Amino acid sequence: MTLLLLSLLLALLAAGYVVRPLVDRRDALLVDVAPGAVLDAEARRRVALASLKELEYDYLGGKLDDTDYRAQKERLSVEALAAMRAAEAVGDPAAVGDAGREAAGPDRHACGFLNPPLSRFCAGCGARLR
Amino acid sequence: MTQIGEVALWVAFILALWGMALGFAGGRRGRGDWVLSAERAVYAVFGLLVVSSAAIIAAFVGNQYGYRYVAGYSNRELSLFYKITGLWAGQTGSLVFWGLLLALFASIAVFQNRRRNREFMPYVSGTLLLVLAFFLGVVLFASNPFQLMDFTPADGRGLNPQLQNYWMTIHPPTLYLGFTAFTIPFAFAVSALLSGRLDTRWITTTRRWTLLAWFFLTNGIIFGMMWAYVELGWGGYWFWDPVENASLLPWLTGTAFLHSVMIQEKRGMLKMWNVLLILSTFLLSIFATFLTRSGLIESVHSFAQNLTISWIFLGFLGFLIVASAALVWWRRDAFAPENRLESVVSREAAFLLNNLVFVAAMFTVMWGTMFPLISEGFTGQKISVGPPFFNRVNIPLGLFLLGLLGVGPVIAWRKATGRNLVRNFRAPAGVALAVGAVLWMTGVRNTYALLTFVLGSFTMTTIVVEFWKGTRARARIEGEGAFAAFIHLMERNRRRYGGYVVHAGFVIIFMGFAGSAYDVERQVSLRPGESMEIASPFGHTYRLTYQAMSAYPATNMTKVIASVDVAKDGRRIDVLTAEKRAYKQRDEVASEVGIRRAWNEDLYLILAGIDDVNGVIRGTNPRPLATFRVLVQPLVPWIWVGGMIMAIGTLVALWPGAEPTRPVTRQRVVRAPKVAEPEAELVEA
Amino acid sequence: MAGPRLERLNSPLGGRKVRLRGLRGAGFFALGLMLVVAAVPAAAQVSEDEARKTADAAISRIRSPYCPGLMLEVCPSAQAEALRDSIRLAAAQGQSAKGIVEDVIARHGEEWRAVPRRSGAGLLAWLILPLALVVGGLVLWGRIKVMRTQGPARAAADAPMSDEERARLEAALREFEHAEDAA
Numbered sequence: 001m002t003l004l005l006l007s008l009l010l011a012l013l014a015a016g017y018v019v020r021p022l023v024d025r026r027d028a029l030l031v032d033v034a035p036g037a038v039l040d041a042e043a044r045r046r047v048a049l050a051s052l053k054e055l056e057y058d059y060l061g062g063k064l065d066d067t068d069y070r071a072q073k074e075r076l077s078v079e080a081l082a083a084m085r086a087a088e089a090v091g092d093p094a095a096v097g098d099a100g101r102e103a104a105g106p107d108r109h110a111c112g113f114l115n116p117p118l119s120r121f122c123a124g125c126g127a128r129l130r
Numbered sequence: 131m132t133q134i135g136e137v138a139l140w141v142a143f144i145l146a147l148w149g150m151a152l153g154f155a156g157g158r159r160g161r162g163d164w165v166l167s168a169e170r171a172v173y174a175v176f177g178l179l180v181v182s183s184a185a186i187i188a189a190f191v192g193n194q195y196g197y198r199y200v201a202g203y204s205n206r207e208l209s210l211f212y213k214i215t216g217l218w219a220g221q222t223g224s225l226v227f228w229g230l231l232l233a234l235f236a237s238i239a240v241f242q243n244r245r246r247n248r249e250f251m252p253y254v255s256g257t258l259l260l261v262l263a264f265f266l267g268v269v270l271f272a273s274n275p276f277q278l279m280d281f282t283p284a285d286g287r288g289l290n291p292q293l294q295n296y297w298m299t300i301h302p303p304t305l306y307l308g309f310t311a312f313t314i315p316f317a318f319a320v321s322a323l324l325s326g327r328l329d330t331r332w333i334t335t336t337r338r339w340t341l342l343a344w345f346f347l348t349n350g351i352i353f354g355m356m357w358a359y360v361e362l363g364w365g366g367y368w369f370w371d372p373v374e375n376a377s378l379l380p381w382l383t384g385t386a387f388l389h390s391v392m393i394q395e396k397r398g399m400l401k402m403w404n405v406l407l408i409l410s411t412f413l414l415s416i417f418a419t420f421l422t423r424s425g426l427i428e429s430v431h432s433f434a435q436n437l438t439i440s441w442i443f444l445g446f447l448g449f450l451i452v453a454s455a456a457l458v459w460w461r462r463d464a465f466a467p468e469n470r471l472e473s474v475v476s477r478e479a480a481f482l483l484n485n486l487v488f489v490a491a492m493f494t495v496m497w498g499t500m501f502p503l504i505s506e507g508f509t510g511q512k513i514s515v516g517p518p519f520f521n522r523v524n525i526p527l528g529l530f531l532l533g534l535l536g537v538g539p540v541i542a543w544r545k546a547t548g549r550n551l552v553r554n555f556r557a558p559a560g561v562a563l564a565v566g567a568v569l570w571m572t573g574v575r576n577t578y579a580l581l582t583f584v585l586g587s588f589t590m591t592t593i594v595v596e597f598w599k600g601t602r603a604r605a606r607i608e609g610e611g612a613f614a615a616f617i618h619l620m621e622r623n624r625r626r627y628g629g630y631v632v633h634a635g636f637v638i639i640f641m642g643f644a645g646s647a648y649d650v651e652r653q654v655s656l657r658p659g660e661s662m663e664i665a666s667p668f669g670h671t672y673r674l675t676y677q678a679m680s681a682y683p684a685t686n687m688t689k690v691i692a693s694v695d696v697a698k699d700g701r702r703i704d705v706l707t708a709e710k711r712a713y714k715q716r717d718e719v720a721s722e723v724g725i726r727r728a729w730n731e732d733l734y735l736i737l738a739g740i741d742d743v744n745g746v747i748r749g750t751n752p753r754p755l756a757t758f759r760v761l762v763q764p765l766v767p768w769i770w771v772g773g774m775i776m777a778i779g780t781l782v783a784l785w786p787g788a789e790p791t792r793p794v795t796r797q798r799v800v801r802a803p804k805v806a807e808p809e810a811e812l813v814e815a
Numbered sequence: 816m817a818g819p820r821l822e823r824l825n826s827p828l829g830g831r832k833v834r835l836r837g838l839r840g841a842g843f844f845a846l847g848l849m850l851v852v853a854a855v856p857a858a859a860q861v862s863e864d865e866a867r868k869t870a871d872a873a874i875s876r877i878r879s880p881y882c883p884g885l886m887l888e889v890c891p892s893a894q895a896e897a898l899r900d901s902i903r904l905a906a907a908q909g910q911s912a913k914g915i916v917e918d919v920i921a922r923h924g925e926e927w928r929a930v931p932r933r934s935g936a937g938l939l940a941w942l943i944l945p946l947a948l949v950v951g952g953l954v955l956w957g958r959i960k961v962m963r964t965q966g967p968a969r970a971a972a973d974a975p976m977s978d979e980e981r982a983r984l985e986a987a988l989r990e991f992e993h994a995e996d997a998a
Contacts, residue, residue, distance in 0.1 A: 007137035010181065014141050014174045018149065018167055027162025028169060029248045043330065047396060049991040052984075054543065060603035061596070063542040065550055072544060077976060077984055084987055364889040371884045399962060471962035479959070486955050490947040497943040502926065509936045516878045516929025517886055523944045608992075622992070721891070738891055759891075 041087040048080035132194060135185025136276035139226070142178035143270055145171045146263035150256050157252025157324065168255040172240045175262055176233035183230050186223055186275055190216040196282035199223055199275040205288040207686035207714070212289055215299040219289055221439075222275040224302065228419060229265040231303075232310040236262065239314045239339070247335055253321030261313055264446050272438045288686065291713045291720040297357035301350060305377055308347025309415035312380060314339040316412035319405050323457040328401055328464045333391045337625075338784060340408075344388060345780040347381050352773040363721035365649075365734050365761045367769065370520040375499040376418035379492055383411040386488035389481045396543060397478060398468025402458065403485075405465075409454045414492075416447055421499075473545035480538040487534065491527050495520065529581050532640055535633050536589030539596050557595060562588035582644035586637045593630050593637075600627070620782065628783030635775030638768050645731075645765025653738065655757045664733075666762045672733055673697040677705070679740065679754050681747040687713045689722075690746055692737050692756050696726055708737035708758070727767055734761040863907075870906035873915040874899055878929045886929060 020026070032039065055076060059069040149171025156164030186199070190213040195201040203219040204212075218224040236258040243251055269275070292298070315336035322332035354374065355367040368374065387407040393400050420443035471478055497504075498515045505513035540554045565587040566580060574580055597616070600623075605615035620627045648667040656662060656676040665671045675695040682689045689711050696704040706724035713720065724735040736759040745751025871888075879890030880898075887895055898919070905915050920928050931937030976984075 003131060003133055006131075006134055010134065010138060010178075011141045014145060014178055018145050018170045018174050021163045021166035021170065025163055026166055028166035028251070029245060030160055030162050030165065030252075032246060032248050039331065040329065043334070046991075049988060051396065051543070052988060053992065056607060057600060057603045058542040060606060061599035062554060063540060063546055063550055065547040068545060068547045077981075080987070081976065081980055081984055084983070364885065364891060366889060369884065369886070467962065467965055468967070470965065470967070471959060474959060482955055482959065486948075486951045490944065490951050493947040494944045498940065501931075501940050505936050505939070511936065512924075512926045513931060513936050513940070514878060514926045514928060515931050515940050518875065518930045519940060522930075523941075527944070736891070739893075 037090045038087075041083070041090045044083040045080070045087040048076065048083040052076045052080050132185045132189045132192075132197070133276060135182040135189075136274070138178040138181040138185070139266060139270055139276075142175045142182070142229075143263060143266040145178070146175050146259045146266055149175070150259035150263055153252050153254075153256030153259060154324075157256065157321075165252045165255070168252065168259065169240050169244075171259060172233070172236045172255055172262075175259070175266075176230075176237045179226065179230040179233045183217055183226055186217050186226060187214055190214065193286075194282075195284070195286045196278050197275070198277045198279050201279065201283055201286040203286070203289050205286040205686065208286075208289055209685075212294055212299070216289070218302050218306070219293055222269065222273040222277075224306070225265055225269050225273055226275055227303070228306050228310060229262055229269065231306050232258070232262055232265070232313055235311055235314055235339075236317075239317075243335070247318075247331070249325050249327060250318060250321040250332065250335070253324045254317045257317035257320045258313065261317075268439060268442055272442055288713060291687070291711060291718055292361055295357060295361045297353050298361065301353040301357050304346050304353055305350030306419075308343050308345075308350050309380065309419060311339055311343030311346055312384060312408075312412050312415050315343070315408050319408045320454070320457065323405065323461050326461060326464055328405070328461060330395050330398070333394060333404065337391070340384070340388060340391070341625075341780060341784040344381075344384050345777065345784060347377070347384060348780065349773070349777055351377055351381060352770070352776075356770065359766075360723065360725065361720075363723050363736055365651075365723075365736070365759075365763060367766070370498070370517045372499050373418075373422050375495050375520075376414075376421040378495055380411045380414040380418060382488045382492040382495070383407055383414060386485045386492075387411055389484050393478050393481055399471065399478070401467065402462070402465035405458060407485075409458075413447060413450055413454075416443070416450070420444070420447070475541065475546045475548055475551065477538065477541050477543045477546070480534065480541050484531070484534055484538065487527055487531050491524060494523050494527070498523070525578055528640065529578070529585055532582065532585040532589060532637065535636065536585070536592040539630065539633075540592055554592075554595075558588045558591035561591040576644075576647040579644040579647040582640055586641050586644075589637050590634065593634050596630060597627070624785065625783045628779045628781070631779030631782055632776050633779075635772045635777075635779055638772030638775060640772075642765045642767075642769030642772055645763065645768070648764045650762040651759065653757065653759045655739075655755055657755055658753045662758070662760065664760050664762055666731060667764050668730060670699045672760075672762065673700070674706075674735070674758070674760060676756060676758070678752070679746050679756060681749075687711045688747065690737075690740060690743060692740075692758075694724065694735060694758070696733065706733070706735045708735045710737055710740065710743075729767060731762055731764040732766045734763055736760070866903070866906040866909075869910070869912045869915070870899075870903040872912040873902050873906065873919075876912070876916050876928070876930045877919055878927045880923045880927050887927075 021028075052073070055064075055069070055072055058064055059073075064072070149168040152164040152171070153168030155161070156168060189197050189200045190204050191210065193200075193204075193206055195204075199220060199222050200216070203216050203223070208216075212219075216223065218227040236255075239258070240251065240255060243254070247254075315332075318332040318336045322328050351374075354377065358369070359365075359367040387404065390400055390407060391404055394404050420440070473479070498520055502512050502514045505511060536558060537555075541551065562584045566584040569580060569583055574583070597619075600619045601612060601616040604610060604619045605612055608615065608618070610618065650664060650667060652662065652664050654662045658676055658678055661673055661675040663671055663673050673696075675697070677693045677695055679690065679692050682691065689709050691707050691709045694706045694708070695702060696706055704726050706726055708724040709722035711720045711722060712718075721737060723737075726733040726735075737756060738759045739757040740746065741755040742751045743754070746754050874888050875886065877887040879885050879887040879892070879895045881892040881894045882890040887899065902915055902919065905918070906912070910918075916928070928937075931940040933941060
């Protein structure tokens with residue numbers, strides 16, 4: 001009898017916990033706070049800077065001669081600069097413009113919580129957004 | 131009450147199926163509530179598996195021999211420690227344990243990413259729950275640890291004596307940790323395929339998981355070697371047993387993956403190849419679990435002979451292969467490279483070569499392992515391949531890898547300068563030749579051993595030079611002192627320099643393997659008081675004097691112990707004991723070897739046989755004739771040292787701080803005017 | 816305490832299950848060999864050193880029928896010892912290592928051969944590594960050719976960077992080195 005009750009309790013607790021979001025209509029975030037483009041541009045910037053740094057070490061470590069080093073450094077510098085610009089452009093809210101922010105930018109709810117773009121509900125207070 | 135564990139398994143199974151469906155569907159339809167429910171299912175399954183595992187352990191500790199599983203792997207006299215580890219002593223329990231570890235990792239992964247990588251997470255949860263549901267299904271329908279017998283025996287059958295060993299209790303869990311941890315990168319790869327986001331994000335996100343999985347898998351394999359060495363009692367540590375091979379397979383592809391992801395991270399190439407590698411690594415992990423637990427291929431590990439399970443596993447493997455292949459095919463246009471390969475003299479090319487060797491080794495080991503089955507299927511004759519076969523085909527590959535290990539780090543990314551390459555190899559090649567010459571002069575003539583030491587010292591030198599040059603460059607660029615530069619260099623490039631440390635450990639392990647070319651072995655029968663001599667390849671001589679034989683009754687066994695005096699070049703240095711143990715419950719006899727460890731070699735003593743053992747036990751025969759097998763095994767201790775260095779190196783690469791501590795999003799990205807607290811939290815997360 | 820079970824302590828097996836079929840086989844084989852040995856004149860004997868080498872070579876090519884997964888050289892079982900002794904006897908008789916191996920395999924079964932033959936189905940086992948390397952190498956070669964031409968080529972910088980741009984890059988690099996991990 002105790003076993004039956006305990007089993008029932010266990011099953012109900014676990015199932016209740018899992019099914020609850022459907023009943024309450026509580027949402028998990030579906031998109032990151034930062035739009036994917038920002039993340040990608042930022043990652044590119046990192047890789048470009050890291051490569052440039054590594055090139056420096058490789059040169060000092062004697063793995064490259066002057067000609068190869070200069071050619072690669074020039075090219076990587078241009079790439080890194082481009083990546084930095086892209087990261088800034090995509091990351092700067094002002095540069096995206098109001099229309100762009102409307103479409104893909106994060107949603108601020110009245111409660112002050114910054115929701116991921118296109119959220120149906122506010123993750124801070126649960127109110128319906130759209 | 132123990133039955134609550136079975137209820138928990140059923141609830142977990144149903145919730146896993148539910149969460150799997152909602153995860154995949156929620157991701158497709160963009161339903162946040164479904165996704166949240168799926169993520170909660172991951173946590174719930176973990177909680178339920180904890181309950182279930184606790185119930186199994188409680189049944190062991192509470193001596194509930196009505197359960198077939200408990201009766202099969204425990205008895206009243208078994209110590210508490212082995213009762214607790216009974217959870218993974220047998221097939222059914224270990225499958226629950228596998229699920230428990232996977233659910234733990236899955237919960238951690240879901241929790242870590244509750245605000246990051248959200249496009250991936252619905253499918254990640256779905257994939258993780260799919261694998262969990264499979265294991266729970268196997269447990270419930272084919273191998274239930276809560277199965278009751280018709281009667282309750284007074285006592286259990288006891289635990290296999292060979293499993294009553296420290297290494298054996300940590301070897302399987304470590305391997306399982308490795309196998310299960312590879313499920314996380316696998317799940318991210320699947321979700322990258324499903325969501326179409328096949329850039330580098332899934333790789334950088336799971337980088338730490340991959341390293342963790344590799345860490346556990348490597349250590350699990352090394353623990354297994356230690357177990358074989360001290361417990362199987364014949365002096366070997368690796369014998370190409372099907373189950374050992376099975377654990378090596380995901381290690382080989384996993385290691386290839388660890389290297390090739392760097393090409394994608396740095397250069398945006400090999401996208402499809404990396405997906406294929408992690409898919410195969412996961413599939414091979416499942417395959418390894420299946421081989422261990424199905425007994426399909428005869429081995430010293432043959433713990434289980436359950437054909438139902440074999441078919442279920444094969445079915446699941448087949449499904450995974452077809453599904454993964456279909457997914458990759460579906461996304462075949464999304465793998466376009468972002469860069470060209472600029473030169474064949476580049477780090478990228480070296481990594482490609484490394485991948486070729488690892489994958490070729492994987493195929494060879496797999497082929498050899500499956501060969502008895504394959505040959506039986508085709509010719510009707512079971513043709514087996516033994517350790518000599520595996521050694522012959524894999525040693526050359528290993529040596530090639532050892533050399534490549536020294537070449538790779540010296541080549542620059544993109545395009546290395548050929549002339550500089552040659553110049554950089556001068557010092558390592560000089561050291562290698564010098565080592566080779568010295569060894570030759572001291573009488574080392576074994577080709578493989580000589581090659582191992584030459585290539586090993588070549589690689590070692592390049593590693594040391596890499597550290598030195600890096601430190602020097604750092605000191606010059608940052609204007610730091612040598613020590614500070616060295617520390618900062620490691621700190622700032624943990625994965626790279628941690629990787630070099632792992633390479634160094636690998637080289638040392640190989641040198642340890644090479645020592646086996648000079649193993650010395652003697653077998654003699656002695657009466658108490660008599661001696662035998664055995665010469666070490668290092669020049670000294672051990673003299674072993676058989677002192678006495680004694681018998682002790684212990685809780686669940688009778689031990690018969692021979693004590694042997696050891697003298698090295700005439701000086702007495704140690705007393706070794708070698709035992710035979712007769713276990714009461716299982717009616718089995720096991721050997722315990724005596725090992726005298728020195729820095730350069732092991733003296734390994736096996737009690738091979740005793741005359742008139744009953745006389746010894748009754749105390750009527752105090753001077754029985756005993757047969758000893760004595761081995762001198764040069765460089766074996768260095769295998770364990772190398773293993774430890776590898777573990778340390780992996781930890782260096784893995785330790786928090788190796789990855790960006792700052793969020794990838796830079797703060798101003800989301801910092802709109804009038805920012806209140808909650809965002810800050812979001813951003814930092 | 817000392818039940819009949821403890822008799823098993825005499826058998827030097829490391830806790831392994833023994834196959835009776837094999838036990839009897841080894842016994843008969845050893846017996847047969849001894850008979851042969853008794854019948855053959857001593858002249859056929861080879862030098863002790865050579866015989867030991869031949870025996871070792873033969874033993875290292877056979878998996879033990881008495882210990883699952885172990886080689887005959889290291890199998891601790893008594894039957895394995897008997898089999899090893901019989902092989903040494905045969906070697907002392909001047910039999911070649913190959914001949915001895917074929918003999919043992921003929922008696923015990925193909926599955927105990929540790930080194931597959933280089934003909935017939937055994938050849939398949941040997942072919943896999945060269946095959947994997949050749950096929951893998953060809954695939955790799957093909958891929959490298961594709962990788963050299965596929966994907967966007969990075970052209971050299973069109974215009975040289977301005978000093979201001981260089982300074983910005985330097986600053987970014989310095990910040991990158993000190994504020995963030997390069998990983």
